Amino acid sequence: MATETTGAVSTCVDSHGSAIGMPQLCFDWFPNQIFWLVITLVVVFLVLSRVALPRIAAILAERQGTITNDLAAAEDLKAKALAAEEAYTKALAEARAEAQRIAGEARAEIQAELNDAIAKADAEIAAKAAESEKAIAEIRAGALESIEAVAKDTAGELVNVLGGQADDATVAGAVEARMKG
């Protein structure tokens, strides 16, 4: 063990470099550990409180802000879309009503025209019918007169043929009397 003269041996480490008992309870090392721990903690605290934490807080706040803004924008767009849809529905309903009105009007117009035309046609038909009736009556009257004339002539001729002296007036009166009967 002559090699172990370099000072590595202390109350806590044996000559083989192994720990004597628990190194945790070696009070020789406490000042060193505590000193460096305090330095470490102060450095960590300064780094965190001066740089890291404010920065992370800012990042998180910024992200929250962005999310809130985006949500608001989305809400806005949604409202706009709804409004657009409403306007579209309204326009559609209006157009439909307008179309219905126009169709109704057209129908009424056509109906009126149709009624006019029917009335006109009826009147024409009535006029034509009256004319025809008149013509028929004329023809009928014409026919009666002709029959009378023919009957008178025939009767005169018959009287003549039978050797009688046909008096036109008498013949006519006889024929007329006969025809009335």
Add this chain to the structure above:
Amino acid sequence: MASEAHAADKAAEHAAEGGSLVFHPMDQFIVKPLFGDGAVGMFTITNSTLWMGLAVLAIIGLLVLSTSKRAIVPGRMQSIAELAYGFIYKMVEDICGKDGVKYFPYVMTLFMFIVTANFLGLLPKSFTTTSHFAVTMVLALAVFLTVTILGFVKNGAGFLSLFWVSSAPLALRPILAIIELISYFVRPVSHSIRLAGNVMAGHAVIKVFAGFAAIAAISPVSVLAITAMYGLEVLVAFIQAYVFTILTCVYLKDALHPHH
């Protein structure tokens, strides 16, 4: 040179022991100077100093460098920083209330130091600063002193109502007051030993299992056990930092609102 001679000496001795099992589970906790072989003075740069410094660098890397882009849509590292921030912030806010939020940087400092030191300690060959009572005791005493001073500054003598359980029957209150007083002063002890004890025990157990690996027949079991233990230690590294922080918050709440 001395250390080489030392190692050779050690090896020779092990050989002399004829390959029997040699456990030195506590050797990993030895504080030694980083440069040279001298004694450990107050300002000596030791392995403990080195790993505390690395913890500081890790914290700076995690919380400062990762957020340097200030991205609205965070990257991986920035997400971790934000998660850590949100985790502790919410803890402080939930436990201490709105008026406790101004102590958030203090709590965050403790949490970040402990959690990074614990995880760095899980690296092979590293030194676990939080496995030492000297370290955890300073942390716990800092919390204890802060809480006590803050309690009296904020509430004056009203802080003593913490020990006077007004919801208990009057006859019981003096007895409860004594118990509360004792438990109050035990706080820094349990607070610090819980953390250092857990971390130390896990690391020591891993070393013991590693010692068994010297026997070929059980070395596979040993490796499996180390793996399992390591997984557990990863959990413990976080949970103990969490427990230390949440207890800090609870104690802070006592200082801010001492009335039961």
